[in-house]
Amino acid sequence: MSWFRKRAWIYVLLLVLFAWWSMGKTEFEWGNFKEFGNAVTFIREQFFPARWDILPNLIDPMLVTLAMAFLGTFIALVVALPLAFAGAKNTASHPVLYYLDRFFLSILRSIPEIVFGLIFVVVLGLGPFPAVIAILLHNIGVLGKLISELIEAADPGPQEAMKSVGSGRRLGNIFSIVPQIWPNVLSHYFYRFEVAIRTSLILGFIGGGGIGQKLFNDFNSFNYSAVTVEVLFIMLLVIIVDLFGAFVRKRVI
Numbered sequence: 001m002s003w004f005r006k007r008a009w010i011y012v013l014l015l016v017l018f019a020w021w022s023m024g025k026t027e028f029e030w031g032n033f034k035e036f037g038n039a040v041t042f043i044r045e046q047f048f049p050a051r052w053d054i055l056p057n058l059i060d061p062m063l064v065t066l067a068m069a070f071l072g073t074f075i076a077l078v079v080a081l082p083l084a085f086a087g088a089k090n091t092a093s094h095p096v097l098y099y100l101d102r103f104f105l106s107i108l109r110s111i112p113e114i115v116f117g118l119i120f121v122v123v124l125g126l127g128p129f130p131a132v133i134a135i136l137l138h139n140i141g142v143l144g145k146l147i148s149e150l151i152e153a154a155d156p157g158p159q160e161a162m163k164s165v166g167s168g169r170r171l172g173n174i175f176s177i178v179p180q181i182w183p184n185v186l187s188h189y190f191y192r193f194e195v196a197i198r199t200s201l202i203l204g205f206i207g208g209g210g211i212g213q214k215l216f217n218d219f220n221s222f223n224y225s226a227v228t229v230e231v232l233f234i235m236l237l238v239i240i241v242d243l244f245g246a247f248v249r250k251r252v253i
Helices: 002-025 030-046 052-086 095-110 113-124 128-152 156-164 169-205 210-220 224-252
Strands: none
Touching: 052 095, 052 128, 052 169, 052 210, 052 224, 095 128, 113 128, 113 169, 128 169, 169 210, 169 224, 210 224
């Protein structure tokens, strides 16, 4: 017990030292919190009253943003599912394939969408299509890893039952594992869908289109009252997607 307590104190000390080092590197100062009052004043004076007259002009950019997020995440899910089975230890056909698949997924996951977006905006031009590709590639890496972990944690009993009745490996994996993990797969998908909506806003800053580009333009032109409406619209969209995802998951379980 004393040995465990000593190790716990060492971990706490290391955590405190790392926090102190991080505060120094990031110029974190407690005294800066008193400036938050200025931020509240700035928002109250510049962002309100909101310009509700721009609502009709936001419908099309918002639909573009929704389409970007949905298409990038949906295609990523379709591609990630077979890659996840190849990257799970209990379903991979060969150890070499397993490590190559995990390495590929790690590469895609480690490159942020903004980097993909900058590359494809140069290659493909401005517009939402480069943003869709950027969201797609990053989400293949993320969903592939998450789903492969679900596959590895699946109950092996149904797999053994499928083998006992002479089912092939691939068919057995589909019918024994997918029903177990599907609710969690949908949960991960809708979460990544929400993230993709927020990501598409950032991609709009670099010419990816959608409401993110309009938000960036209005902010740069000091049209803060329009920014207020755009931010509220984005919040509403994310909430709707979250509620719809919860509704779908209840119907699947």
